[in-house]
Amino acid sequence: GDSVTQMEGPVTLSEEAFLTINCTYTATGYPSLFWYVQYPGEGLQLLLKATKADDKGSNKGFEATYRKETTSFHLEKGSVQVSDSAVYFCALHYLSIQGAQKLVFGQGTRLTINP
Amino acid sequence: DGGITQSPKYLFRKEGQNVTLSCEQNLNHDAMYWYRQDPGQGLRLIYYSQIVNDFQKGDIAEGYSVSREKKESFPLTVTSAQKNPTAFYLCASSPRQSSNQPQHFGDGTRLSIL
Numbered sequence: 160g161d162s163v164t165q166m167e168g169p170v171t172l173s174e175e176a177f178l179t180i181n182c183t184y185t186a187t188g189y190p191s192l193f194w195y196v197q198y199p200g201e202g203l204q205l206l207l208k209a210t211k212a213d214d215k216g217s218n219k220g221f222e223a224t225y226r227k228e229t230t231s232f233h234l235e236k237g238s239v240q241v242s243d244s245a246v247y248f249c250a251l252h253y254l255s256i257q258g259a260q261k262l263v264f265g266q267g268t269r270l271t272i273n274p
Numbered sequence: 275d276g277g278i279t280q281s282p283k284y285l286f287r288k289e290g291q292n293v294t295l296s297c298e299q300n301l302n303h304d305a306m307y308w309y310r311q312d313p314g315q316g317l318r319l320i321y322y323s324q325i326v327n328d329f330q331k332g333d334i335a336e337g338y339s340v341s342r343e344k345k346e347s348f349p350l351t352v353t354s355a356q357k358n359p360t361a362f363y364l365c366a367s368s369p370r371q372s373s374n375q376p377q378h379f380g381d382g383t384r385l386s387i388l
Contacts, residue, residue: 200381202278202280202381202382204379250316258370259330262377265316267314267315
């Protein structure tokens, strides 16, 4: 079945460091790919998305490129801030045969940024 | 502003009791979903509903029940049959049959067993 594998956490960086969180997927069709962010005690917020191969999603300085050849959707940011501390989820998104949306999540990567 | 409201934020249950988690949305979305989140794990789908008066089991439906009597509401009941109910529960909604529109999430309810 479809699956998403994320880089093991937790990840701890200093402010202004470069961030990469790896995400690879297995899918039988042509899914969309999403990154969600979860701040402490809150639900998930969509951070960025890409709907087809070679698309680049970007938001708030974060970006990720849909790489079909390597089945990857790595999240990157050039200079992180303390406010970026959160849990990040990579997710694969498709429609089932019955027309229902399905999201398959990675296990999440906890990111802590120290001042 | 449109959004999803989950209540309560924290909920405590005694052994053997059923408990109901509320989820209301004013986004005019047709589809609604319930997920369970455990520490160090991704979200797992419990139930989903594409339209009023219809719902389907997700990957971990055992010990849970839902209803969808109104478009705006999708309550989740955690029954006494659920042996390990302590978790963070998230409700989501989305437009129906649109593969590129993301699901919107509520802020969650944390359920604990006394």
